Amino acid sequence: MKILILGGALDHADSDGALHELTSLTNDEFFFNSEELTDDQLAQVEVILGSAPKVLERIFSLPQSQLKWIQAFSAGVDYYPLDELKKRGILLSNVSGIHDEPIAETVIGMMLAQIRGLKSAVQNQQHNIWQSNGVSYTLLRDKKLVVFGTGHIATRIAELGQAFKMTTVGVNHSGHKATGFAKTQAITHLDETVLNADVMVNTLPLTEETKSLYNEPFFAQLTNAPLFINIGRGLSVVTDDLVKALKQGQVGAAGLDVTDPEPLPSDSELWQMENVMITPHVSGLYEEYVRDVVDIFVENLHQFQENETLARNEVNLEKGY
Structure with missing residues (x-):
């Protein structure tokens, strides 16, 4: 099987050692420099680890392609051409599940x-x-923590x-119960259970449903000037509306690991706001x-080689996650 390793997979400090171990585990043929590959070689690639939009464009432009599965190097996959993958019957998997601890610690920080x-x-x-x-100076204890997503x-x-004795409320599509949350609420029926949060x-x-979700009408509903933290996706927030909400006191402060646009331009007002903390998309x-x-x-490769299915983290291309 011919496997292409792309950007993202090559950009981390421990990439060399981990990828060397990967190549030693199987007899598959690995490629690391897509720029040096001919169209004939790209046409034979069956599996991709990582992402490079221009490489996918080259592959999709070929009259024949063997690409069957892409393993993303992230949990979010909105930067992949999901409709095209669905049309071509190409599987996509992410790395959901490995970011829990680092992102949660960043949020607490x-x-x-x-x-x-x-x-x-x-x-x-x-x-x-x-x-x-x-x-x-106040305490996390007894504060209401509302998390969008469960x-x-x-x-x-x-x-x-909960370890800091906060009250936890989760928001999801249906309001179904979820582990770790004292209460849950449907995203379509927000009331004071959510809107008077201390931390959000x-x-x-x-997704199409979450793009620009946090906009001027949303911020206008908030009743307790919460600390607003975004570690999801920058495009879920209308940046100008957040700036306005911060100035008007609808949002008391913000912690942003993701922004729109990204990187955040040097002339953005957010940089100069004393009640805003910004990290460069590194929380995970x-x-x-x-x-x-x-x-x-x-784990996925072993199962894919057996029956062309994936053991874990297959993305629903309709839902986008």
Whole structure:
């Protein structure tokens, strides 16, 4: 079987060691530099690990292609041509399940930075200022944590929130019960159970339903000026509307690991807002990331070689996750 390793899979610190182990586990033929591959070679590729839009475009332009399965290097797959994959009968799998702990820890860090005054302290330190006046120090305890999404990442965020004695509310499509949440609510019927949150976290994947979900009408409903944290997708938030909500006090503060656009332009007002914390889409990263991705890929590869099905994390191309 001919397997092509693309961008994403090659960009992490421990890629070399993990990918060397991968190539030593099987007798399959691996390619690493798509730019040096001829059209004839690309036409023979059956499996791709990673993503490179231009390579997919080349493959799709060929009169004959053997591509049957793509293993994404991320949980979100909105950057893949899902309709085209569906039309061609190409399987897509993601790495959902490995981001729970790092992202949840980042979310808790953003909460503590804002609620315990750590962000203000760092800003004062840069100017050699010893100051406690004017900073509101409170606790996570008894705060209401609302998480949009009740999947793996959301569940871990809720568990850590409960460890800090927060009240946890989950929002999903139907309002069905979910592990880690004291209550759940349907995304189509939001009431004060959600709208008076102290902390609100978006973990939802990007779909047609979640694109621009957090917009001016949404922020106008909020009654408690929450800390708004986005570790889902930047396009779920209308950036100008968030800036306006922050200025008007509808949103008290924000923690953003993803933005629209991305990277965030240097002239964005968000950079200069004292109540905003920005990280460059790194909340899901950790030292063993590539090795954990390879473990998922190998498990799927073994089953795919047996019967051309996947053992785990197959993406529903209709739903986009």
